[in-house]
Amino acid sequence: MSQYQAPVNDMNFLLFDVFKVQEFWANNDALSEAIDLDTAKAILEESAKVTEQAIAPFSREADETGVSWDDGTVTTPTAYKNAFNVIAEGGWIGLAGDPEFGGMGMPKTLAGMHEEMMCSADLAFALYPGLTAGACLAIHAHATEDLKNTYLPNMYAGTWAGSMCLTEAHAGTDLGLIKTKAIDNGDGSYEITGSKIFISGGEQDLTDNIVHLVLAKLPGAPEGSRGISLFIVPKFNINDDGSLGSENKVTCGSIEHKMGIHGSATCVMNFDGSKGFLVGEINKGLACMFTMMNYERLLVGLQGLGAAERSYQNALAYALDRGQGKGLPRMKEGATDPIIVHPDVRRMLLNMKAMNEGGRAFTTYVSTQLDAAKYQPDPALAKISAAKAQLLTPIAKAFVTDISLDMCIAGQQVFGGHGYVREWGQEQLVRDTRITQIYEGTNGVQALDLMGRKVAMDGGETAKLFAIEIKQFIAEQSGVFPTEMAALSDAVDDLVAVTTTVLTKAAINPNEIGAASVDYLHLFGYVMYGYMWAKMMVAVSDVEDKKLASSKIKTGRYYFQRLLPKVASLKLQIEAGAEILFSHDTDDF
Template identity: 60%
Template sequence: MADYKAPLRDMRFVLNEVFEVAKLWAELPALAEVVDADTASAILEEAGKVTGGVIAPLNRSGDEEGCQWKDGAVSTPAGFPEVYKTYAEGGWVGVGGDPVFGGMGMPKVISAQVEEMVNAANLSFGLYPMLTAGACLSINAHASEELKEKYLPNMYAGVWAGSMCLTEPHAGTDLGIIRTKAEPQADGSYKISGTKIFITGGEHDLTENIIHLVLAKLPDAPAGPKGISLFLVPKVMVNADGSLGEANAVSCGSIEHKMGIKASATCVMNFDGATGYIVDAPNKGLAAMFTMMNYERLGVGIQGLASGERSYQSAVEYARERIQSRAPTGPVAKEKAADPIIHHPDVRRMLLTMKAANEGGRAFSSYVAMQLDTAKFSEDPTVRKRAEEMVALLTPVAKAFLTDLGLETTIHGQQVFGGHGFIREWGQEQLVRDVRITQIYEGTNGIQALDLMGRKVVGSGGAFYKHFADEIKAFANGASAELAEFTEPLKAAVANLDELTAWVLDRAKNNPNEIGAASVEYLHVFGYTAYAYMWALMARAALGKEGQDDFYASKLGTARFYFARLLPRIHSLTASVKAGSEALYLLDAEQF
């Protein structure tokens, strides 16, 4: 497999030339104090070095060795503890953390690029700091000052890790039926009892302590999701002076044996009267969790993008070197027995599909990250409200569409290798196995689609959708004539999505099955249309510069490929949505 090289040129293009993020930071005082274009560039440059040079080399060996469980203790593969220490000492765990408690304070649009690099280098490794960052987000937003001061500095520093304990054996998507209990104690703490499964980083040997955030129910809690509270439960108790005390009543019962991400410990966690501390108010646990969820779901989408990028880099290198048959138009490498397969049309189709998906995904994930930054840091209530609604609308798309395309892209990369793509030593089959989980965890992609269609589109009466559609129309209508080859099909795509949205809204009034029946295909129509917007923005930034640099010529060629070969997918997807829900209910349950 090719060595991983962070796509820094494309990241700088997206940040500086497409979105001009420095202008956004200047409008947000909290960010203007900590970041500018030079700072951001230096951070990305260093992240590229550590991910490509230190973390990526552990990807295959980590997959081969996997995590090991023995007597409740989990050991990560050889090299992981040392590299994690290096990563933590560089400040990377707290790159987006609150500076008050030792974080770098970088905006999400910067930490998103770092996340892509880490996950492309080694998805299993990247999960450990990702879960810590997610736990920190909830603690910082909802916990008491005492808890924040006691736990956040060591978590941002990577000395302690974090985990998020939601799922139970009988409760996945439906968290309202969890059974984990929290019993109040006289000193204000709680005793937490229950079992959680699928807990990423629930136990490992990378840090001296792990801070678990656990969903549980108080004795008098109302039924359903309104009765969920969130608790901070340390693996090792922390003394008043910040030193470590006795082990808490928390144990790892086993780890899962998985299809992929084998170097990431996926744990069964048992809480046997463990001491915990409430985060936020009683019965407000889901709200505290959702502070983290928008960031984490974008993060999972970025994992899909990252896997596709890693696969693409290897596939391109292989396609340039592998010779098989002659090009359809005649010999290209006349001095060789055959031509490099990059000259064959079908290989080009696969590579361009990968390139278009990756670069479109990088722009889209950066765009969603900018909405998160605006929602968090804007001092204008109107601007903040719009950004919050955009985040709500776009988060399920970012999670599901980027990961669906991530699987498609890694499969294309594997296919470029032919039989060698099926062999472990080339690395492509690992990427296919690893990326598959991204469509499942943090809410399956079917649930994301249902969230988009049911809650965000139908639930808002189309209001959230209108923000995004109106923005695209304003851009397309205001664009110069030379951009028409991109803006005209973009206008048509938005008009199609407008009409499709109205169709579902109308049908849902009389048939509740229509929302679920339409949701997955609708999300994909939305995703391809959103990427068309991203590609039109990138084309605008590249147009007129193609003579200066091959980078811009490549960008425009890929944009033209996207509009010619990928955007038309919306037509078959639209037809599927409009077929309605009836075909899904022609069989009785017994007839399946």
């Protein structure tokens, strides 16, 4: 009974009124020939049609069916085959791909909107094309021209899919512990031997071939992560004429039985002397893989956001329809009211609306930085955008997914007992979204990456760029929404203050970084969402859609009054420091 309608109006508002991406496109030679406002709107409309009609209606059926494994063969839900064909034939996998190899060359801002719609429609299904697009990024950035010509056209076309094979049973976050081995065959190929676990789409029946990106170590490689290399290992070897050849020595040993994303095949993959090909330089594989992993981390944020959006839509429809109890103004009348009259239901719905729309604006903002880093002709400005995107990536992955799970649970709560029943679809969204906090680096690891690597390693300088940018925006909008702008300014001051405090204390006690990291990531996230809401509130003055404009201003004020104040409590938690965490001996737990 779960329905989905793509929020195209909100997406258009963000792209063309808030961030005005059409101006950047028009002034950039690489993009002006590929995309303009009308083309972008048409692409969004078509993406909405595809996701609403070809994917979303079958999400629950696919969840109920799941995937099955039989002697190495994986069978996906029946509806997925047609849906994947629709996606492949429409060129959606190569939406942001290089046109030289058959991609469409669209900017990340537009591709990100499509990815969110895919994840709203069915998060589990979205993993197959999403991982393929991510694998293409790594191949495009680091592989030889021969490898790019061999693999990219078929992957963009959706006739071949991609997977990334990192994790081993004993090596999760610490990839330096991997044991998969690579032996140079002396003919340009390598023999790959080892086993990988938790491989999404490692085996499936949707494409003719699967292109695995595998991390492995050569004999004599340096210890730890410095000795990792990256290899392309196809399921089927490729003949000289580009056709599929013999089956490679790659097998699926089993699939996992999971809490959610039942339609996604999570595989144990065995490489038994498989033929592989080096991507990038020897011992530089982790850096190559991070090209894909950083893409996937933003995609994971969009997965959470997509599920939270669908949860909100379902909850809103239910709240408008479900009669239960009476609102205070009607306590003397006999008829029941729809539950949307009740303050707590309104609180949950408004939390969802404010955080979802803030999250969509934030992920779009991150995408604008990625586009600027790629297409900005001024090297200095491109470098700044790249640094900003790097800093925001863990927030886009971890804060967005932490909030998204909360929003999915809120949507389930609106339904009451019916939210716990499978037929309404809300419990599936909760189960599916839970994984987004875990894979592609757990959210705790993302917080350590933000605080310990991105912020601490440059003394907080990149973080200060955002404080400067936001303060400048506030100054430029002097007199507009003064209460909200003042609250945002105070929140930015709190962010700067805690950044300085943690870095100062960490110089004496290194545990301060880890103790502060998750709260710091959340504080940073709430400040960035506040910045996004301020930008949206300002942008509506030029919008013809008065209903949208009114809704944005009301929701923005709700965010500043009811949600941004969380910054103050997070600041106090951070300032409490690391000492209390380590006051317990092991026996005290």
